[in-house]
Structure formats: structure tokens, C-alpha cells
Amino acid sequence: MANTVDSAKQEATDTWITTKVKADLLTEKGVPGSDIKVETSQGVVSLSSDVAVTESQKAMAVRIAKNIKGVRSVMSDGLKAE
Template identity: 55%
Template sequence: MKKTIRNHPRAVLAVALSATLLFSAGQAMAQANEPEEKSTEAVNGSAQPVNDTWITTKVKADLLATENVSGLDIKVETVNGVVTLSGAVANKAQKDKAVEVATKIKGVTRVDSSGLTLASR
């Protein structure tokens, strides 16, 4: 071993440096992969993150898929889990249904429907 170190000091140094860098990179990667957003595991058993963008997308998709709700005419915004619905709906039943759909989405803390108006025909 001593002979190897004497004859190849740069190789030994390179191996030691490579091992150190590999270890450091592994730790940096592990820290970078820690979730920054809260997880829905406690909410619904899934490991998918809940964030405002996800909530908005899910509410909008569910509104579009719901019968008797004009999902194209309803704008959805989410800030800190509070969903704000705005736009025009045909009647109070559609407004109530839109609020019900949004309320059922995981991560939604409150729904503000004050921006939904009844369209005049």
C-alpha cells in the first residue's frame, strides 16, 4: 500500500477526491429532493403535492365535466387553498353546483363565489 501511494500519489489523491465529491453530491441531491410543498398524504393517502395550481386545474376540470354547469364561463383562481369563482352562470342552481364541485376538491379550504353572477338573457 505504501509503495502504491509513493508511486502513484496523484491517482490516490484523485480517488480520494472523487469519493469525497461523490459523497457530497449525494447529500446535495438528497436535500434537493426533499418536498417543499405540503403533501396530501395526510389528506387523501396520496403522495402527490397539493398546491394552488393543482387545485385550480382540478376544479376547472371537474366543472367542465359536470353536467348543467357552464365550466367554460367560470374562471377559477386559487390562493392558499381558497378558491375564487367568477364569471356568469345561467341560474342559481348552476352557481350552487359550481360551489359544491369546488368544495369537494382535496386541499380546498374555502370557496368564494361572490364573483359568480347570473347571466341576463
Template identity: 55%
Template sequence: MKHLNVRNLLFAAALLPACAPVAVAATSDPRAQESGHDKVASTHSEQPGSDTWITTKVKADLLATKDVPGMELKVETVNGVVSLSGNVGTQAEADRAVAVARKIEGVSRVDSSGIVVGHAAHGR
């Protein structure tokens, strides 16, 4: 179990630099600042660093969890709300993915409406 946690942390640390530019771009979009309101503003996070960490940690834990097609699931976080999307083979896989995301510190809610059940995940 300890080995698994170390692996997750190393994986999360490796992903963090890749996710950071996305978080910065979302917070510095001049279109959102000029109009005062548009759809970019609805995805604006008040805590981009925390959201990036949450996204990275959720993705790492999904990849490390048995019977969850982590490679098939997309993870996005805005203001602590984690949105999961992608294809899973069973409702049990979807439920496990949601449970994994809920356990991460800083997650306020998990939206699984983007998960499609019944489509076999590839690459397993």
C-alpha cells in the first residue's frame, strides 16, 4: 500500500507541470475580462493551483485503482468540483471512479454526468 501511494505521488508530480499552463490560461483569458461575462467566465476557477492539484491527484488515483479504466476517463476541476467524463464498461466502474474522486482532499463535489456506461473501455 505504501508503494502505491509513493507511485501515485510521483505520477502526480510528473503531471503537474503539464497541467499548470492550462490553469494559467484559464485565469488569464482577456476575452473573459473584457466582456465581464461569457462562457469562459463560467469555467473560471478562483483557485487554479488547488484545482490543478486536485485534477492531477484524481487522475493518478484513477490510474492506480484496480477495475477503473483510468486511461478512458477525463478529469476536470473548477473550484473544487470534479467533472468526470469518458467511457466505462459498467456502472460499478463509474461508481468506483466517483468514490475515488470524492476521497481526494479539496473535492467539494463530483459530477459524473459525462461518464457513459456500457461502452467497453479500450486498452485494458
């Protein structure tokens, strides 16, 4: 029973993190927030995009994600750099 509660709590946290990262990316000037996909699993945020982003945009997106409470780490392998 405890595992079910913990996993439901984690899912809610992951959903909140994903939503918060997306919102922060969208409001940040200079980052193509609408082109960056965000997925979160157990506090690990994965950023990816179908369009190329600059190295500075990639770094900014990673920094924004890392600043969100509850984020353990950020994976940016899926962000295509120009």
C-alpha cells in the first residue's frame, strides 16, 4: 500500500515539475520554449526538441530546469544544438 501512495505522490510531483519547467521555458526570453519538449520521471527532467537550438539556449533551458524545486537532474541529450 505504501508503495502505491509513494508512486502516486511521485507521479504528481513529476507532473508538477514538467508543468513548471514548461511554463518557465515559455516565459524566458531567448529560449524557444514552445519547441522544447519536457518529460519528467522520478525527478529527472529530459529536455528534447525537433528543431535546433543554440548552445546558449540549451544551457539556459538546462539551468531553468535545474532551478525547479524537486528536480534531481536534467538530461539534455535530446536537445539538438545548431
